[in-house]
Amino acid sequence: MNRLLNRTLIYYTLCATVILALSSPFFYFMMDRLYEDDVDEAIVLRKKEFLAQSVHELSVDDIAAWNRFNRDIRILPDTIKSKPKDVIVDEEFYDAMTPEWEPYRVLYTDVKIAGNPYVLMIRLNLVESEDLIVALTWLYFTVVFLLLIVIFFVTRITSNRLWRPFYDTIEKINQFNIEQHQALEFAPTRISEFKQLNHQLDRLIKGNLKAYRDQKEFTENAAHELQTPLAVFQSKLDMLLQDPAVNKNQAEILHSLYLAASRLSRVNKNLLLLAKIENKQFTIMEPVAIGNIIKEVLPYFEEQSLSRNLLIDTQIKSEISLNACKPLVEIMISNLILNAISHNKINGSIRIEAAADYLRISNTSEQDSLVSQDLFKRFTKFSKSTSNSGLGLSIVQQICHLHDWDIQYDYIAGNHQFTVLF
Amino acid sequence: MKILIIEDEVELAESIRGYLEGERYQCDIATSFEEAYDKIGIVYYDCILLDIMLPDGNGLKLLEELAEERKNEGVIIISAKDSLEDKIRGLHIGADDYLAKPFHLSELSARVHSVIRRKQFDNTNKIQVNELTVNLLSKSVQVNNNSVTLTKTEYDLLIFLIGNKNRVISKAAVAEHLSGEMANMMDNYDFIYSHIKNLKRKLTEAGAADYIKTIYGTGYKWES
Numbered sequence: 001m002n003r004l005l006n007r008t009l010i011y012y013t014l015c016a017t018v019i020l021a022l023s024s025p026f027f028y029f030m031m032d033r034l035y036e037d038d039v040d041e042a043i044v045l046r047k048k049e050f051l052a053q054s055v056h057e058l059s060v061d062d063i064a065a066w067n068r069f070n071r072d073i074r075i076l077p078d079t080i081k082s083k084p085k086d087v088i089v090d091e092e093f094y095d096a097m098t099p100e101w102e103p104y105r106v107l108y109t110d111v112k113i114a115g116n117p118y119v120l121m122i123r124l125n126l127v128e129s130e131d132l133i134v135a136l137t138w139l140y141f142t143v144v145f146l147l148l149i150v151i152f153f154v155t156r157i158t159s160n161r162l163w164r165p166f167y168d169t170i171e172k173i174n175q176f177n178i179e180q181h182q183a184l185e186f187a188p189t190r191i192s193e194f195k196q197l198n199h200q201l202d203r204l205i206k207g208n209l210k211a212y213r214d215q216k217e218f219t220e221n222a223a224h225e226l227q228t229p230l231a232v233f234q235s236k237l238d239m240l241l242q243d244p245a246v247n248k249n250q251a252e253i254l255h256s257l258y259l260a261a262s263r264l265s266r267v268n269k270n271l272l273l274l275a276k277i278e279n280k281q282f283t284i285m286e287p288v289a290i291g292n293i294i295k296e297v298l299p300y301f302e303e304q305s306l307s308r309n310l311l312i313d314t315q316i317k318s319e320i321s322l323n324a325c326k327p328l329v330e331i332m333i334s335n336l337i338l339n340a341i342s343h344n345k346i347n348g349s350i351r352i353e354a355a356a357d358y359l360r361i362s363n364t365s366e367q368d369s370l371v372s373q374d375l376f377k378r379f380t381k382f383s384k385s386t387s388n389s390g391l392g393l394s395i396v397q398q399i400c401h402l403h404d405w406d407i408q409y410d411y412i413a414g415n416h417q418f419t420v421l422f
Numbered sequence: 423m424k425i426l427i428i429e430d431e432v433e434l435a436e437s438i439r440g441y442l443e444g445e446r447y448q449c450d451i452a453t454s455f456e457e458a459y460d461k462i463g464i465v466y467y468d469c470i471l472l473d474i475m476l477p478d479g480n481g482l483k484l485l486e487e488l489a490e491e492r493k494n495e496g497v498i499i500i501s502a503k504d505s506l507e508d509k510i511r512g513l514h515i516g517a518d519d520y521l522a523k524p525f526h527l528s529e530l531s532a533r534v535h536s537v538i539r540r541k542q543f544d545n546t547n548k549i550q551v552n553e554l555t556v557n558l559l560s561k562s563v564q565v566n567n568n569s570v571t572l573t574k575t576e577y578d579l580l581i582f583l584i585g586n587k588n589r590v591i592s593k594a595a596v597a598e599h600l601s602g603e604m605a606n607m608m609d610n611y612d613f614i615y616s617h618i619k620n621l622k623r624k625l626t627e628a629g630a631a632d633y634i635k636t637i638y639g640t641g642y643k644w645e646s
Contacts, residue, residue, distance in 0.1 A: 231523035
């Protein structure tokens with residue numbers, strides 16, 4: 001209902017109705033006046049005709065016959081004094097045919113027939129105002145109806161033709177995805193507003209694309225540039241650790257520095273990985289057996305899951321082979337398992353389920369349901385654990401994106417559950 | 423043993439030299455493509471550490487030169503650009519290993535150790551530390567000719583420790599070495615402790631001296 005076309009139609013209908021409704025009394029009076037004037041003119045004309053032609057040929061004896069055949073031009077005796085003379089007035093006469101009282105315009109004027117004074121009455125029937133109103137109302141309705149039909153079709157046609165570039169633009173914007181780094185090609189149009197719209201949109205989109213590219217490049221460059229100083233930092237720590245003079249307190253400080261350094265390098269590596277995925281640097285697709293990858297990856301997490309005494313239940317329902325980028329699938333599965341371990345509780349459990357069309361990893365946790373819209377955002381953290389880089393799920397999401405897979409998060413019966421739908 | 427460190431970041435090169443010289447390697451540093459090229463032409467190195475992003479040229483070119491001249495140097499690429507293509511290309515041209523920055527010096531040292539060992543033809547398959555013998559081919563360990571049964575992790579740990587003889591290895595480096603880059607996403611180093619403990623126990627029970635020292639809960643050291 002909120003479409004431009006419907007809105008236009010509603011406004012047109014309202015406008016047409018209001019204008020026609022307001023103008024109808026005026027129109028009525030105008031019609032009435034015009035009609036009266038016309039009738040009056042006719043009366044004056046008949047009087048002239050009568051005076052110019054008929055009056056000379058009439059004799060006193062003809063008057064009775066004249067009156068018998070002429071209903072509207074009658075010769076009356078000049079005894080009628082009550083009527084105003086030489087002015088056209090409104091008067092009603094009873095019509096036996098209808099039968100009802102009908103409005104007339106009447107003119108009384110003195111004439112001499114064969115030297116004798118008479119009164120000439122010329123009258124013309126007015127269409128009843130009531131009839132006029134009915135007729136006008138019908139006319140109005142017809143006009144409104146026709147007008148609306150015309151408006152409807154005109155609007156349809158204009159909206160479909162005039163607004164075509166507009167709808168085209170909307171369609172293209174809907175499909176726009178900044179991650180595809182592709183500026184939009186709008187259909188050429190001669191209408192200046194649309195030209196302007198497209199031009200401005202183009203400008204905005206290009207600006208956004210540039211900002212997006214710049215931001216990505218910046219992240220990438222920053223991460224790259226950080227690798228070397230980070231390597232220097234870490235190597236100096238390694239050197240310091242060799243010093244036999246290091247005492248217990250200093251060793252503890254060194255340990256904290258090691259932790260910070262490894263966090264830093266982890267965030268950095270993940271940022272670089274994200275940049276690489278977004279830059280579509282992983283293009284080699286090959287058949288990947290999900291079950292095998294799970295089996296290959298799991299041993300790496302043995303240590304970590306043992307330290308929390310986690311029970312890992314793996315169910316590979318069928319041997320699935322997907323066309324995918326193998327290193328990325330490994331990273332995705334690792335990140336999901338890692339996520340399930342690091343947010344787990346002591347003595348908790350992890351369930352890994354792989355079937356032909358999905359991979360599901362669920363884990364127990366002390367945390368309640370997570371807010372799913374922020375879940376995949378970069379640097380969103382749900383626990384106080386400082387080791388979490390806040391990028392793991394973003395990477396998972398990007399990898400799903402690249403393969404056209406869906407990722408879902410559910411919280412079911414105390415279990416956090418991530419499902420990748422192939 | 424001579425090692426050439428080709429790295430334009432002087433501080434990093436110095437650290438590497440400091441660490442490796444502690445292991446009785448002789449180290450030269452080249453901070454540019456030109457310098458590296460000249461040095462390779464004059465001196466024979468057992469191992470070359472090659473940063474492929476040099477200010478005046480791509481390190482991979484240097485690798486190509488080495489391959490053309492059929493030199494027998496072991497080459498380990500160290501790169502800030504952890505790119506799969508570079509890695510594959512580098513290994514294809516003839517590099518022996520690839521290490522992405524930032525890395526632990528202990529990890530680098532272990533790799534250098536392993537590369538040099540592979541390049542030597544005389545005694546490649548065995549590491550002998552006093553009463554301890556490690557057979558690298560069969561991955562078996564013997565103390566005074568008594569077999570010691572180690573898990574894969576314990577074996578890796580042992581090799582890593584021996585590869586960094588008399589150097590302190592940080593827990594972070596051990597964790598990264600054992601669980602691989604992929605799994606090393608958590609700062610949970612607790613699991614190392616049990617492995618170290620088991621390894622120590624197995625070796626001492628077999629009659630070896632207690633070579634593994636713990637340094638204030640920060641790291642470990644193989645003293646022999």
